[in-house]
Amino acid sequence: MLEPSPLDERKQQILKAVVSDYTVTGVPVGSQVLAAKYFIALSSATIRNELADLVGTGYLQQPHTSAGRIPTDRGYRYFVDFLMETEAATPGVRRTVRQEFESAPRSVDGILEKAAMVLAQVTENVSLVTAPEISEQRIKHIDLVSLEPQSALIILVLEGNLIKQQVVHLDRATSQDDLSRMAAMLNRKVKGQTAEELADRLAQLGPDRGEQRRIIERVIESITTHQAQRQTVVLHDGVRNLLRHPEFVEVSRLEELLELLEQGAQLASILQQVAFEKDVEIIIGRENTSSGLRECSLVLTTYKMADRVRGTIGVIGPTRMHYGQVVARVRLVSQATSEVLAHFGN
């Protein structure tokens, strides 16, 4: 762990070879294997010297004295930043993705579920998908349905055909006919507005207009709570894939991870921090703040919806994963999701 010195060409190649070999075999990589498979021009002794240096600078580690080397988190970081070659997704994978999306139900939720499913399938890891943020989502339609004499259901259709419902209590008994009239009036007023704009107008309106005001308040509340709630909802799929990875024979790791997945809130806050500017963001091992993710990596990117609403999509797997392939496939599924959503979303 001395200096983060820029590695010379040969050390880079050796680091790359170690990562590549280790991600495939899962076995610590020794100097002889490296010499035989990747560096025929060099002797194993030379490679041993280089390996020792890489251990010294913190890019590699030894599980025990007489074992081969495996990458540290730092080694993986260097690999993904400078050495990794992303592999274009194979035609087979592309076909799978396309077919799955074709059979997806035509609703935002359905498409996202499908995205989670297919991403888990093609990366053989656990997939993560956040629901889209809808803060700037515009109201498309509003409707009021009588439940009991003094309560009604607000139905809100947002852009992207997201539907929200909310129960509102009424001051006095109101018939469905009256509610329908009120809905028609509201439609003229609120159509095309965002929650923020609506809140502004409400503030200007002053304190009168009891019933209608209450309903608009509920509409705003509905959108914002929807938003807050959505931010904690993370779809996932493919837990079964993890069991195939030898790093999870230790059941306690799996348990921590499952707890994260099933509660969701902590994961959601991680996923929200994914930058929209970047292409694909990779978080490796202990770079994660969650202790349950100590030995996991996340490969995340974002998807678009109607060019405005956005969410995060990606996978979580063992640090020892085939980054080049996973990155390509996450990107592929993200693009496919965005396309389907764009086509459907307004």
Added chain:
Amino acid sequence: MLEPSPLDERKQQILKAVVSDYTVTGVPVGSQVLAAKYFIALSSATIRNELADLVGTGYLQQPHTSAGRIPTDRGYRYFVDFLMETEAATPGVRRTVRQEFESAPRSVDGILEKAAMVLAQVTENVSLVTAPEISEQRIKHIDLVSLEPQSALIILVLEGNLIKQQVVHLDRATSQDDLSRMAAMLNRKVKGQTAEELADRLAQLGPDRGEQRRIIERVIESITTHQAQRQTVVLHDGVRNLLRHPEFVEVSRLEELLELLEQGAQLASILQQVAFEKDVEIIIGRENTSSGLRECSLVLTTYKMADRVRGTIGVIGPTRMHYGQVVARVRLVSQATSEVLAHFGN
């Protein structure tokens, strides 16, 4: 496996003791332990004779020659049918359940998710909840929202405030005003009807009335596909609980089970067969048709909603589970769910 002879009183008590002890300790139960803990009046030799009989008739088995006995599936079956005492849920558990439901969102889906969560928590197993069947669900309200000139969104509010959406393509461009008028008319016609009744009326109506007919067809389709789709959707929660059970250190079992849970269809068909008449239904080990459930038991019951719509709720866990306790808690959560849904559902 000779005759299914009715066991005499003492054999019953011994079987009961073996099941009870084994479900707690997880260790095969020997004759000495039984004599010391449950049958002080008898010697271990006597118990050995009885145990040998119980093995002969297929209620118990020995993992190996010089080990204690564990129940067979048949032994568990006899236990739950004749010997089990259901334990009333403790005040602590009742409080947990009540509190969780109080904080549940006021929607059918939200309540069912909550039910799955709390059931997993109090039984320390995986919970299963099917969405309610809505075949006889009556239509409460219908609305049409213009998407593009020639397509519209049908919004359907069913009893229980279940909302369904469906996109319909229109023959000619139609304004939102026209759609609203059409919706108002439809509301008068279809309100309070079930999908079946609607289909009947449509058949009588004859082949004319193009646009409106198309929309009603879509409404029916929407309800029925919703139904079909819902039947394959099974909520579950608490997979992390399974990892605490020693029977799942063998990861392959877990993998089969996860596959069942994540795909859902097969489980759904099992859950649909749960009889509504019975109180609680228990399916033990190999009584399951799914091979992935060979070593699991299901404890299932149903919940009601608005006294008519019904779904299945229960848990899945290792055959070695504390049946008396689990049955009581499944029943408790089912009742609580029914209550919340009854209160909310119309």
Added chain:
DNA sequence: ATTGGCAGTCTCCATCGGGGAGTGCTAATC
């Protein structure tokens, strides 16, 4: 029918030791 006694069986676990893989170091070589 029940029981004490006892030999026999099988698991579990700790210990031991050889084989093997890989290293670090040193001295020789290019």
Added chain:
DNA sequence: GATTAGCACTCCCCGATGGAGACTGCCAAT
């Protein structure tokens, strides 16, 4: 100065070994 061959050394892995312990089944006595 970088590279390499050689070698002693370390450590894991794995199978063999051998009690200790837990139970059983059976037999003869009660």
